[in-house]
Amino acid sequence: xxxxxxxxxxxxxxxxxxxxxxxxxxxxxxxxxxxxxxxxxxxxxxxxxxxxxxxxxxxxxxxxxxxxxxxxxxxxxxxxxxxxxxxxxxxxxxxxxxxxxxxxxxxxxxxxxxxxxxxxxxxxxxxxxxxxxxxxxxxxxxxxxxxxxxxxxxxxxxxxxxxxxxxxxxxxxxxxxxxxxxxxxxxxxxxxxxxxxxxxxxxxxxxxxxxxxxxxxxxxxxxxxxxxxxxxxxxxxxxxxxxxxxxxxxxxxxxxxxxxxxxxxxxxxxxxxxxxxxxxxxxxxxxxxxxxxxxxxxxxxxxxxxxxxxxxxxxxxxxxxxxxxxxxxxxxxxxxxxxxxxxxxxxxxx
Numbered sequence: 548x549x550x551x552x553x554x555x556x557x558x559x560x561x562x563x564x565x566x567x568x569x570x571x572x573x574x575x576x577x578x579x580x581x582x583x584x585x586x587x588x589x590x591x592x593x594x595x596x597x598x599x600x601x602x603x604x605x606x607x608x609x610x611x612x613x614x615x616x617x618x619x620x621x622x623x624x625x626x627x628x629x630x631x632x633x634x635x636x637x638x639x640x641x642x643x644x645x646x647x648x649x650x651x652x653x654x655x656x657x658x659x660x661x662x663x664x665x666x667x668x669x670x671x672x673x674x675x676x677x678x679x680x681x682x683x684x685x686x687x688x689x690x691x692x693x694x695x696x697x698x699x700x701x702x703x704x705x706x707x708x709x710x711x712x713x714x715x716x717x718x719x720x721x722x723x724x725x726x727x728x729x730x731x732x733x734x735x736x737x738x739x740x741x742x743x744x745x746x747x748x749x750x751x752x753x754x755x756x757x758x759x760x761x762x763x764x765x766x767x768x769x770x771x772x773x774x775x776x777x778x779x780x781x782x783x784x785x786x787x788x789x790x791x792x793x794x795x796x797x798x799x800x801x802x803x804x805x806x807x808x809x810x811x812x813x814x815x816x817x818x819x820x821x822x823x824x825x826x827x828x829x830x831x832x833x834x835x836x837x838x839x840x841x842x843x844x845x846x847x848x849x850x851x852x853x854x855x856x857x858x859x860x861x862x863x864x865x866x867x868x869x870x871x872x873x874x875x876x877x878x879x880x881x882x883x884x885x886x887x888x889x890x891x892x893x894x895x896x897x
Contacts, residue, residue, distance in 0.1 A: 548585040548602060549626070549633040551619040560613050567612055571605060576717045579725065579821050580768060580782075582633075584626055586717035598622045599643045606641060624651065627664055627713035631655075634662070651711040656683030663708045670697065670705075685709035726764070727819040728752050735774045735812040742771075742813055746799040749818040754792030757820070758846075763788040765822030767795070769802040772815035781805050782821075790826060792846060 552564065565583060568575045571594070574586035587601045594601060602622045609615040616639050621632025623644040628651060632642040635658075644654045660679060661671040677696055679685055685693065686709040694702030707713075730745040746769075757764060768782040781802040789795065799818060 548587055548598075548605070548620065548622045549629040550583045550585065550605065551621075551633045551636075552581045552615060553617055553619065553638055560615070564609065564613060564615070567608055568605065571601070571608065574717050574719055576719060579766075580819075584629065584717045587622075598646075599641070602641045602643055623654075625711070625713040626715050626717065627708060628654070628711055630664065631658070631662060652683075652686070655709065655711055656681060656686065658682045660685060663705065665708065666705060670701075673697070682709050724823045725819055725821050726753055726756060726823065727817065729815060729817040732814050732816075735814060737810050737812060739808065742803065742808070742816065743800065745816045746803060746818065747796050749816065750796035750799050751792045753818060753820055754790055754795050754846075757790035757823075757826075761826045762823045763790045763826045764795070764820035765824070766820070767798050767802065768819040768821060769799060770815075770817040770819070771803075771806060771808070771811075771813055772817070774812040774814050778815075779806050784822075788822070788824065795820070 550564075550568070552561070561577075561580065565575055565577055568583060568585060572585050572587050572590040574589070576584045578584060585605070587598065590601055591597065594604065596604065599622070602620050606618065606620055609618050619633045619636040619638055620641045621629045621634070621636055621644075622642070623629040623632050624646045628644050632644050632654070636642040644650055658681065659671075660666055660674050660682060661668070663682060663685075666674075673696065674680075674685070679688065685706060688706070690703065690706055693706050696702065697705060728749045730749060732741075732745075736742065753764075764785065765788040766782065766784050768780065770778055770780050772778045783798065783802060785794070785798055
């Protein structure tokens with residue numbers, strides 16, 4: 548079963564919601580910031596209800612305990628089916644996909660290929676070029692043909708998902724910690740360069756905190772608040788878990804570009820890093836670009852300088868006070884045989 552919480556209060560309530568769900572089934576896997584997977588196999592017998600009955604029990608608990616009446620609940624035979632069911636469920640409703648092969652096929656086949664987990668825009672476009680627009684068309688295609696289009700491993704994985712096969716278990720785990728930083732503007736800011744400067748400042752601060760705590764982040768959420776009280780939210784999973792400030796800044800810029808803001812009256816920029824884990828558990832992709840190694844060496848030296856002299860000892864050049872804004876002291880010109888005394892600005896011309 549997959550639970551989605553499309554509510555602005557989800558961050559404050561998420562931990563409490565997870566605790567309440569464990570009273571229904573102990574097998575709950577948190578998927579921050581707004582989702583959770585539940586294995587209700589044992590709960591069916593304990594509560595003497597079928598899958599739909601457990602789904603409605605979860606719904607009633609959320610409304611009664613937290614007032615969350617917009618949760619989307621999807622239920623199915625495995626994590627993939629439940630997640631896809633939740634993604635097409637309107638807020639406050641429940642979608643249950645039957646366990647029979649016919650019921651699974653009836654749910655999956657009409658969906659577009661992009662609805663399958665792991666099928667991104669590039670893969671979906673490749674499939675569409677071959678006339679494969681729906682999940683049903685993928686399920687009907689011979690495996691060998693699909694592997695010729697997408698490659699051996701990817702082709703097999705996509706076809707299994709098109710058939711509704713997902714062996715992944717629900718794994719209970721402690722809720723991952725998050726780090727957040729925000730910039731509040733005293734007045735409306737329309738300049739995109741100031742927005743980007745704020746993002747760089749946040750990424751630099753969060754990266755430094757991650758490195759001090761020997762952590763890495765696997766996901767990022769950007770929230771941009773506007774003068775009218777509304778907000779836009781964009782999130783993404785990072786290509787690799789990292790604490791590198793430059794990589795975090797690039798990800799923040801990419802999320803900002805997705806918003807397509809034009810003359811937006813921005814009052815607040817909020818950056819959150821999710822899926823934190825110890826740095827020793829992270830795997831860094833090897834790079835043959837020497838600039839990457841130099842950048843990380845400079846970052847390590849900057850961290851040492853900050854630890855010794857303070858957080859403002861070293862910062863990105865674009866965050867430093869502009870030299871153009873500093874008052875310049877007059878420099879007297881050098882006198883010479885062809886340079887009259889009044890050229891120094893110190894002696895009035897007669």
